[in-house]
Amino acid sequence: MVYRLLALDIDGTLLSSNNRLDRQTKDAIQYAQKKGVIVTLVSERHFHSAAKVARALRLTQPIITHNGAFVSSSMDDPVYTSKIDHSVLIQLAEFLETYPCQIQMSHERLSVSNRPHSKNLIAKMTIGMNEPLFYPVTYVDSLSQYLLENYEAATDVKVKMDDKKTADDLEKAISDYFPSLETSRGGSDHLTIVRQGTSKFNGLLFFAGQLGIPLHEIVAVGDGFDDIEMIEKCGLGVAMRNASKEVKAKAEWVTRSNDMDGVAYMVREVFRKQIRVH
Incomplete structure (x- = not known):
């Protein structure tokens, strides 16, 4: 099987x-790209992060961020968005x-939050997002009033x-x-x-479609519950050794952990016999 997208x-x-980000991982990504493989990121992180x-x-293709809600290679020119409409958001x-x-x-530029009742809530929200501290967060007294004054959509809303x-x-x-919305749990509360x-x-799926790459030519690698669907449905689904049992059970292949250069090992094993694709 020839894989064209990682x-x-x-x-x-x-x-x-x-x-x-270890040197072995960087070298492995460069190795895959020299084989003609397109490499992208698929993350819950905000776009800047x-x-x-x-x-x-050194990736040049659009990346999939905000859990799939914002696909782009730049802040100002997304190729795909899936945002909560402003009217629904209010x-x-x-x-x-x-x-x-x-x-x-x-959304891709900033976060807006109601003022917390305690400093502990700020810490819990920030830590739970796995985001660097430089990501801008604006605190307001009333989110609904803020939205009435600012016409903005949202990629996601987190509630603690x-x-x-x-x-x-x-x-x-x-x-x-709210039938146009769906929720997921990031913990009991x-x-x-x-x-x-x-x-x-x-x-x-949208990004691959733009490139004309079918699912069976995609290698998808992850460790979380939000990675399960792409691990199950892509041509080769790979789970990290540090993933939960539920995630590993859905994968076709389990590589080493993220602390044992699991991505680098997987890339070398999967792509070493593959000729360069065009």
């Missing part, structure tokens, strides 16, 4: 546990503000609740009242809300 998750996959990794790897903000929670709405029961109630309410149909796989 799609890589960032956290827990490309980067080691201490968030370093993922783009920094892409630059370190209604969602008004609804969420009736709950005791921390809310963070994001005080307890699991409140999070359960909120998740059900969003399902009932942490919700992520996106536009219906937004996923890493769908962002990757």
Whole structure:
């Protein structure tokens, strides 16, 4: 089988546990590119953060960020977006503000959050996003009022609740009242809300379609639950050794862990016998 596209998750996959990009990994990506393979990133990270990794790897193709909601090689010229519409976002903000929670709405340029009741909530929200501290976050007294004054859509909305029961109630309410949205759990008391149909796989599917590359010619590598769909549906799905049992069970191949140069090992093994593609 000839593979023409390599799609890589960032956290827990490309980067080691201490968030370093090792030399072996960089060299392996260059090796794949010399074979004519297109390499892209597929990440939950915000665009600026993922783009920094892409630059370190010398990638020139668009990358899939915000869990598939923003596909682009530059901030100003996306090839694909899947955002929560401004009108829906206002209604969602008004609804969420009736709950005791921390809310963070994001798009490719910045995040906007309601003012937290304690400093601990800021830490929990920031740490939970796996984002560098330089990502700009604007704090406002009322998100709904901010949205009335600023015409913005959002790639995602993260909500931090005080307890699991409140999070359960909120998740059900969003399902009932906002059919254009879907939620996922990032923990017992942490919700992520996106536009219906937004996923890493769908962002990757659009990107591959633009290139005319079918699914069976894609290698997808990841370690998280949000990577499962692309691992299952692409031509070769690879899980990291550090992934959970559920993720590894869906993969065709399990490589070494992210602290044992798992991506570099996989690239050398998969592409060493492949002739250069055009």
